Amino acid sequence: MLKQIFGAALIAASLGTVLIAADAKPTDPQIAHIAYTAGQIDVTAAEQALKKSKNVEVIEFAKTMERDHKAVNDQALALVKKLKVTPEDNKISQSLSTEASKELTTLGALDGAAFDKAYVENEVAYHKSVNDALAKVLIPSAQNKELKSLLETGLTLFKQHQMHAEHLASMMK
Numbered sequence: 001m002l003k004q005i006f007g008a009a010l011i012a013a014s015l016g017t018v019l020i021a022a023d024a025k026p027t028d029p030q031i032a033h034i035a036y037t038a039g040q041i042d043v044t045a046a047e048q049a050l051k052k053s054k055n056v057e058v059i060e061f062a063k064t065m066e067r068d069h070k071a072v073n074d075q076a077l078a079l080v081k082k083l084k085v086t087p088e089d090n091k092i093s094q095s096l097s098t099e100a101s102k103e104l105t106t107l108g109a110l111d112g113a114a115f116d117k118a119y120v121e122n123e124v125a126y127h128k129s130v131n132d133a134l135a136k137v138l139i140p141s142a143q144n145k146e147l148k149s150l151l152e153t154g155l156t157l158f159k160q161h162q163m164h165a166e167h168l169a170s171m172m173k
Contacts, residue, residue: 025141029088032080034138035151037093038130039069039076041100045119045126048104055116061168065123065161072154079146113172120169127162131155 026034042065049062080087103122110118134155142148 026090026092026138027088028142028144028147029085030090030092031138031142031147031151032076032085033087033089033093034096034133035154036073036076036087037096038133039073039154041096042069042123042126043073044100044104045107045122048107049115049119052108052111052115053119054112057168057171058116058120061120061123061164064164068157068161072150072157075150079150083144083146085144117169117172120165120172123165124162124169127158127165131158131162134158 046062046066046069049058050066053059053062107115107118107122134151139148139151139155142151
């Protein structure tokens with residue numbers, strides 16, 4: 001179990017470290033790519049949970065994550081298309097993808113209650129990290145008002161996800 005918590009913490013630390021190391025504010029195209037990548041990571045994790053879990057609460061939570069993150073990503077894609085902005089790959093989104101891939105592999109090796117607990121704990125850590133990055137770096141750095149508004153809407157929703165994950169995690173202890 002410690003390995004799963006470490007994996008989630010590594011993703012969280014990765015996001016924070018890259019943001020701090022970057023020291024420069026990300027541009028709107030970079031922010032768009034980071035936000036989309038973060039959302040896609042959670043969609044992929046939810047899809048994995050839907051395949052592996054037999055726990056009704058975990059399945060419902062994963063369905064919510066998949067639905068909500070796909071919807072926000074669809075809105076983000078529509079916005080960048082409208083604004084004629086090409087999302088720009090960057091060190092932050094690359095680091096997120098690398099760490100998420102490792103975490104999916106770790107979670108993939110688990111089954112039953114061990115998977116459920118690790119998945120939910122990862123979701124708690126991941127949402128804390130992403131919400132912190134949204135509030136402290138991405139939203140303040142966004143120059144476009146529509147992008148900033150979408151990020152703020154996402155933050156409100158993702159705070160609810162974090163609370164839901166925390167509640168679910170407390171039930172699994």
